[in-house]
Amino acid sequence: MFETMTLTALQQYWWIIISLIGAILVFLMFVQGGQTLLFQVAKTEDERTLLVNALGRKWELTFTTLVTFGGAFFASFPLFYATSFSGAYWIWTIILFGFIAQAVSYEYRKKQGNVLGSRVYEIFQIANGFLATFFIGIIVSSFFTGSYFMIDKFNLSSWMNSYYGFDLLLNTQNISLGFALFCLTRVTGAMFFMKYIENKKISERSANQILINGLCFVLFFLLFLGILITKDGFAIDPNTGKMYMEPLKYLHNFMQMPVILAVFLLGVLLVIFGIYKGGIQKSLNAFWITIIGVIPVVFSLFIIAGLNNTSFYPSTYNLESSLTIFNSSSSKYTLIIMSYVSLFIPIVLAYIWYIWRVMSKKKINKEELEETGHIY
Amino acid sequence: MSISDISLVDWSRAQFALTSIYHWLFVPLTLGLSFIMAIMESIYVKTGNEEWRKITKFWMKLFGINFAIGAATGIILEFEFGTNWSNYSWIVGDLFGAPLAIEGILAFFLESTFIVLMFFGWNKVGKKTHLLSTWLVTIGSVLSSWWILVANAWMNDPVGMTFNPDTARCEMVNFWEVAFSPFAIHKFWHTITSAYVVAALFVVGVSSWYLIKKRHESFAKKSILVGAIFGFVATMLVTVSGDTSTYQIAQKQPVKLAAMEGLFIGRTRAPIIALAILRPDIPISDTVNHFIFKMEMPGMLSKLGYRDKNAFVPGIYDLVYGNQYQGIEPVFKRMERGTIAMIALNKYKEAKEDNDTIEMRVSLSEFRTNYKDLGYAYLDKPEDVVPNIPITFYSFHLMVGLGFYFVILLLVILFFLWRKTLIKRKLILWLAVLTIPLGYVATELGWIVAEVGRQPWAIQDLLPVSKATSHISTSSVQITFILFAILFTVLLLADIRILLKQIKNGPKE
Numbered sequence: 088m089f090e091t092m093t094l095t096a097l098q099q100y101w102w103i104i105i106s107l108i109g110a111i112l113v114f115l116m117f118v119q120g121g122q123t124l125l126f127q128v129a130k131t132e133d134e135r136t137l138l139v140n141a142l143g144r145k146w147e148l149t150f151t152t153l154v155t156f157g158g159a160f161f162a163s164f165p166l167f168y169a170t171s172f173s174g175a176y177w178i179w180t181i182i183l184f185g186f187i188a189q190a191v192s193y194e195y196r197k198k199q200g201n202v203l204g205s206r207v208y209e210i211f212q213i214a215n216g217f218l219a220t221f222f223i224g225i226i227v228s229s230f231f232t233g234s235y236f237m238i239d240k241f242n243l244s245s246w247m248n249s250y251y252g253f254d255l256l257l258n259t260q261n262i263s264l265g266f267a268l269f270c271l272t273r274v275t276g277a278m279f280f281m282k283y284i285e286n287k288k289i290s291e292r293s294a295n296q297i298l299i300n301g302l303c304f305v306l307f308f309l310l311f312l313g314i315l316i317t318k319d320g321f322a323i324d325p326n327t328g329k330m331y332m333e334p335l336k337y338l339h340n341f342m343q344m345p346v347i348l349a350v351f352l353l354g355v356l357l358v359i360f361g362i363y364k365g366g367i368q369k370s371l372n373a374f375w376i377t378i379i380g381v382i383p384v385v386f387s388l389f390i391i392a393g394l395n396n397t398s399f400y401p402s403t404y405n406l407e408s409s410l411t412i413f414n415s416s417s418s419k420y421t422l423i424i425m426s427y428v429s430l431f432i433p434i435v436l437a438y439i440w441y442i443w444r445v446m447s448k449k450k451i452n453k454e455e456l457e458e459t460g461h462i463y
Numbered sequence: 464m465s466i467s468d469i470s471l472v473d474w475s476r477a478q479f480a481l482t483s484i485y486h487w488l489f490v491p492l493t494l495g496l497s498f499i500m501a502i503m504e505s506i507y508v509k510t511g512n513e514e515w516r517k518i519t520k521f522w523m524k525l526f527g528i529n530f531a532i533g534a535a536t537g538i539i540l541e542f543e544f545g546t547n548w549s550n551y552s553w554i555v556g557d558l559f560g561a562p563l564a565i566e567g568i569l570a571f572f573l574e575s576t577f578i579v580l581m582f583f584g585w586n587k588v589g590k591k592t593h594l595l596s597t598w599l600v601t602i603g604s605v606l607s608s609w610w611i612l613v614a615n616a617w618m619n620d621p622v623g624m625t626f627n628p629d630t631a632r633c634e635m636v637n638f639w640e641v642a643f644s645p646f647a648i649h650k651f652w653h654t655i656t657s658a659y660v661v662a663a664l665f666v667v668g669v670s671s672w673y674l675i676k677k678r679h680e681s682f683a684k685k686s687i688l689v690g691a692i693f694g695f696v697a698t699m700l701v702t703v704s705g706d707t708s709t710y711q712i713a714q715k716q717p718v719k720l721a722a723m724e725g726l727f728i729g730r731t732r733a734p735i736i737a738l739a740i741l742r743p744d745i746p747i748s749d750t751v752n753h754f755i756f757k758m759e760m761p762g763m764l765s766k767l768g769y770r771d772k773n774a775f776v777p778g779i780y781d782l783v784y785g786n787q788y789q790g791i792e793p794v795f796k797r798m799e800r801g802t803i804a805m806i807a808l809n810k811y812k813e814a815k816e817d818n819d820t821i822e823m824r825v826s827l828s829e830f831r832t833n834y835k836d837l838g839y840a841y842l843d844k845p846e847d848v849v850p851n852i853p854i855t856f857y858s859f860h861l862m863v864g865l866g867f868y869f870v871i872l873l874l875v876i877l878f879f880l881w882r883k884t885l886i887k888r889k890l891i892l893w894l895a896v897l898t899i900p901l902g903y904v905a906t907e908l909g910w911i912v913a914e915v916g917r918q919p920w921a922i923q924d925l926l927p928v929s930k931a932t933s934h935i936s937t938s939s940v941q942i943t944f945i946l947f948a949i950l951f952t953v954l955l956l957a958d959i960r961i962l963l964k965q966i967k968n969g970p971k972e
Contacts, residue, residue, distance in 0.1 A: 144583060147534075147575035154538055155567030161545070162564035165556025172545025172552070173933030179546055180943055183539055184950070190535035191954055194528055199968075200960035202953065240812050241631040243550050245934040417557045418627070418634040428565050435572045442576050445587055460520070461527070461582045 089426040097422040098412040099394060101163040104429050106389030108156045109227075110382045113268065115149040116223075117279045117378075118142050120272025120300075122189070122216035125209055128280055128292045133453065135209070136197070136462070141284050141451045142276075143193040143463040148439065150190060162425050166415035167400050170244035174236045175226065175252030182222045189215035193463045216276075217269060224268035228261040230392040231315055231337065233403035238410075247404045260318075263311040270304035271358075275381065278365045278374035285450035294369045301362035316341070321401035323411050330398060330406040340391040347387045354383030474940040475547045475932045478947060482539050483914070484907060485951040489533035489958070491906055494608060494655060495662020495697075496526040497601040501594075502689055508594045518682055519597075520585075521970035522666065527582060528961050532954055534575075539947070547940065551921055551931035557634045558624055558641060559614055566610035574603030608655050616647035619913075620715045621922050626834050628811050628827060633925065646711050650913075652704035656697045657906045660869055663694025664895075664902035667876060669966055671895035674886050679969050688880060695873040701866060706767060713768030716923065718782050718848055719916035722855040724764055726778040727753050729786060733776035734759035735767065736860065741853055747779050747846060779852070783845050794845035797924075801840030804833035838925040847927075850918040858908040858915070865905040872898060 089097065121142045129135040161168040172179050188211035195201045196208040235254060236246050248254055255261050277293040277300065284290075320336020323329070333339065341348040357380025365373030393399035393412050400410035416422065449455060456462050500522050507515035541563060544552050552559075580588065580596040588596075617623075623640030624633045635641060667690040673683035712720045721727075725736055728750060739757035762772040769776065775789055785793030807830035814822035842848065872894060879885040885892070917923065921931040 144579050147578060150534060150538070151567065151571050151575040154541060154571055155564070157538075157541055157545075158560065158564035158567040161541075161552065161556055161560030163560070165560050166553055168545045168556060168560065169549035169552035169933075172542060173547070173549035173935055176546055176933070176935050176939055176943075179542060183542055184946070186538055187535040187950060187954070190531045190538075191957070194531040195957055195961060198528065198961040198964065200957075200964035202957040202960055240816075242553055243631075243934070244553070249936060251935060251939055417560065418630075420638075421557050421561055421635045424635070424638045425561055425564060428561075428568055431568055435568060435576075439572070439576050442580055446579060446583060448587070458586055459583045460585070461524070 089423045092423075092426075094416075094419045094422070095413070097419060097426060098416045100426060101159075101416065101422055102393040102399070102412045103390070104432075105156075105159060105163060106386050106393070108152065108159055109389050110385035112149070112152045112156050112223075113272075113385045114275070114378050114381050115145070115152050116220055116268075116272040117275035117374075118146050118149045119189075119216040119219045119276070120269070120274065121276030121279055122212035123269075123273055124276055124280070124293075124296055125213060128277065128289055128296060130288070130292075134286065134289055136456070137284050137286060137289065137451060137453070138280060139193065139196060139209075139212070139463050140456055141280065144446055145279075146189065146193055150186065153186065159425075163417055163422065164410070164412065164415045165417060166238070166242060166244070167410055170236055170238070170410060170415075171226065171234070171400060174234060174244060174246035175229070175255060176246070177250075178222050178225060178252035178255060181218055182226075185215035185218035185222075188212075189219075196463055216272070220269040220272045221265040224265035225255050225261045227268075227388070228258070228264035228311065229255050230389075230399050230401075231318075231320070232258050232260050233321065233401035233409075235404045236402050236408060237405050238402070238408040244408075260311055260314040263307045263314070267304055267307035267311055270300045270307060271381065273300040274304055274362060274365070275374065275377055278361070278377055281365065281369070282371045282374045283447055283451055285452040290369065294366055297362060297373070298366035301366055304362075305359070321398035321406070321409055323396045323398060323409075323413070325396050328413075330401075330409050332406070336397065337391055340395045340397060343395055344390065347390050350383045351387035354380045354387065356380070358384060469929075471935070471937045471940065472929045472932055474937055474944055476928060478547060478940060478944045479540075479543055480914070481944065481948055481951070482536060482543060483910065485955065486533065486536035486540055487907060487910055488903060488955065489529050489536065491658035491661035491903070492529045492665055493526065493533045494604050494658040495660075495665070495693075496522055496529070497597075497604050498659060499662060499666055499689060499693055500526060501597045501601045502693065503686075504594050504597050506689075508590050514681065514685070517970050518685055521682070522686070523581070524965055525962060528958060528965065530578070532958050535954075536951065547933050547935075548921070548931050549933035551926065554632045554926055554931070555618075555621075555922055557632060558617060558621075561635065561638070562610040562614040562617075562642070566607055566614075570603050570606035570610060572603075574600050574607060577603065605655065608658075609651055612651045612654055613642055613644075613647045615913075616644060616650045617641055618920075618922055619650075619917055620644055620646035620711070621925060622646075626837065626925075628808055628830055629815075631808070631812075633922070646715060649704055649708045649711050653701060653708045654909075656700040656704055657909055659697035660694055660701055660866075661902040661906050663690045663697055663873070664869065664898050666690030667694060667873070668895045668897075668899035671892040672966070673969065675889065675892050675896070680886065682970050684880070684885070687876065687885070691873050691876045691880065694869070695877060698866065698870045698873060702870070705863075705866070709767045710770070713776070716917060717777050718779065719850065719855070720764075720768060721777065721779045721782060722850050722852045722916055723859040723912060725753065725757075725852065725856045726764065726776060727780055729776055729778035729781040729789065729791075731765065731773055731775045732762040733764040733768075733774075734761045735763035736760075738860075739856075741856060743853070747783060747849055747852075750780065779849055783849060794839065794842070794848050797836040797839040798842055798845065800833040800836040801838060801842075804830050804837045805840040807833065808837075836924065838920065838922070838927055841927045841930050842919070847919055850916050855912055855916040858911040862905050862908040862912060865901055865908075869898070869902070869905070 129138050192208040192211040196205050235248050238244050274297050277296040280293045281290050316338040319332045319334050322333035322336050358377050361373045361377030364370040398409035398411050402408035503519040577596040577599040581600050622644045623637035625636050627634045667687050670683040670686040673679045737758045740755040745753050764776050765774040766772045781791050783794050785791050807826045810826035879888050919927045921928045
């Protein structure tokens with residue numbers, strides 16, 4: 088089946104898979120956004136416990152998706168894995184520290200003898216919530232703004248300054264996507280609380296957070312988008328393989344892939360509609376409306392970053408070092424093998440959906456928590 | 464800064480070792496407890512006896528505490544290949560990335576999705592569905608280990624690949640050879656069964672403590688029964704897989720085997736050393752006796768490594784300086800060929816840039832003839848192929864010694880359990896309690912043998928560790944090493960304290 092595909096088609100297929108996993112990761116980062124609201128949506132210890140437990144039944148999904156996202160990138164585009172992780176060393180390390188802190192914080196928070204005390208584990212959750220979303224936003228934005236690295240003739244990479252990723256923080260577009268992602272996940276986090284927790288006060292405070300963070304998200308996202316569609320982009324000449332700067336490249340990508348543009352616009356409208364439904368109408372459906380919007384928005388951003396002869400990881404140090412799906416991918420054989428593995432993804436999504444349905448039949452409240460006996 | 468900057472290599476190595484050691488403090492218990500819990504819950508579903516449900520839930524609680532930190536350290540390991548070993552990630556990413564991605568898609572999702580139903584679903588689904596979710600967590604953890612160990616085994620025995628001079632990397636040509644290499648199969652069995660032993664010793668040890676304290680006696684006896692039988696079967700499998708693993712090492716990594724057994728000069732009817740003390744600081748080129756004292760079992764190493772009591776087993780001296788009678792080449796010859804391959808690769812690249820097709824063909828032919836020794840081009844001297852002998856030797860022997868002790872202990876416990884007198888055998892019960900940390904020691908030593916013993920190679924014969932690192936500043940790695948060390952240590956202390964508190968509280972409904 089996949090054997091008949093050309094190398095280029097496989098590279099494109101894998102970029103689409105990466106884009107899809109990336110989009111699902113951003114959807115699932117409502118967990119991170121929710122964690123940052125622990126002290127804003129909850130005002131008492133009991134309320135906070137409800138929040139933590141509601142998120143605690145989902146955190147592994149986000150965590151596993153991140154692991155899979157990393158693994159899939161490693162398997163399909165190993166040169167990106169090698170270049171970005173070692174180059175933007177500090178950004179990735181900060182993200183990882185956040186995830187270590189998160190992983191233990193649920194299980195340890197309320198356990199006797201947890202050494203650091205409950206409050207510290209709650210701070211771990213807030214730290215993870217901010218660091219993961221903001222810095223992953225920074226990394227994704229660098230797909231459009233570029234990074235300062237070089238690839239030698241043996242395809243070995245070097246970051247060409249000593250900031251190891253901190254330099255990415257000096258770019259307005261990067262910062263704007265970082266904050267946009269942070270605010271977006273707070274919106275979806277608050278919507279998750281509204282939908283899955285049975286507590287009137289939590290619902291009211293969540294609705295307020297949806298409005299405030301929704302507004303922030305729109306502002307930062309518009310700033311990011313405005314810069315994106317008006318800037319020169321990193322293009323590759325398919326005939327010569329040479330890199331060059333193309334004016335309005337990303338706008339062209341949208342125009343030249345009208346389906347992607349339609350998907351993107353539909354996603355944006357759904358997100359805005361979801362914010363309206365959640366923040367103003369306090370509708371419980373806001374969560375899924377917004378999520379159905381988030382996935383196509385993120386997916387289409389990844390697509391315009393990597394397809395249509397675009398460099399998805401451009402080098403601002405040396406244009407020719409820029410990474411494209413063509414020069415950074417695994418071999419055809421490995422992509423074929425991995426493509427067969429990708430056929431299992433729908434099965435994985437199906438059983439995740441089943442577990443989600445089983446666990447969410449009833450809203451979480453104090454009684455339900457005591458019933459399960461496993462409280463975070 | 465040169466990529467061969469030794470302190471960068473050593474700090475990167477130290478950080479990876481730190482993360483691996485901490486990771487493996489948590490994973491064995493997760494692997495083993497998931498299986499033990501699944502057995503206990505199966506008994507509950509089969510018998511309907513509520514006590515088994517209580518027992519299952521108690522061990523599940525301890526499992527949950529341990530699982531989180533295992534996952535946290537695991538994600539760091541995956542990403543450290545990119546952050547600290549970027550040359551490695553490119554050179555072998557075509558092969559190495561695939562098992563990691565497959566692990567995520569096929570195994571880790573299974574484990575982490577059904578774990579939610581396992582913890583919170585007792586009253587949400589039927590007994591059988593809940594049991595299925597517990598077994599799926601167990602199966603997920605086994606599959607997860609499989610793919611991780613496939614990746615690790617490939618570093619020791621790089622099969623199913625070719626080196627592509629155009630991309631300057633190893634590329635996969637046969638997935639099945641990678642996924643089911645004999646090295647991977649034996650490594651998987653040895654590693655996972657050793658993890659099961661650790662978990663079994665944990666269950667038996669904790670339960671013995673309750674018997675000593677005369678608390679939860681019925682719970683403790685039932686847990687010991689499951690734990691000891693499971694542990695005994697696992698120790699048998701560890702022994703068998705240890706034997707087959709040694710055979711694989713003899714074929715693929717003879718220097719590692721020689722270091723494990725302290726075999727300096729090769730010989731026929733090579734012995735296994737039962738007990739010995741090495742003389743410190745004797746160079747490997749010195750043919751004097753390297754031991755202060757040793758007790759041997761003649762012919763056993765030949766039997767283990769080559770299935771023939773009279774077989775010749777090469778020693779470190781033979782493997783470094785050569786042995787013409789046994790047809791073993793000296794390392795310097797391989798270094799020469801590696802250098803020829805490296806020069807040919809450079810020439811090929813330059814010729815390609817200049818579109819010089821004749822030179823491309825000549826240099827490519829020369830490269831293909833010699834590329835299997837490519838990694839040797841990076842060595843400074845032949846002795847570099849020898850790992851740290853004392854660490855490898857003592858770790859191996861201590862691990863094996865502890866393994867035999869575990870077999871005896873579990874047999875004795877099963878015997879007294881059968882005689883219904885275990886509760887009176889305070890010494891045995893205390894031994895079981897004190898053996899809990901020894902299980903961890905043994906399994907960590909196993910990894911030390913595996914990883915220290917394969918130095919200097921990141922990929923056997925192809926890529927030394929010194930050339931696998933990222934091009935980053937040493938100070939960055941020093942800082943992250945310190946931060947990781949502090950964070951992991953604090954979390955380990957928290958993990959232990961929480962576990963102790965939960966154990967002290969005992970099983971509750």
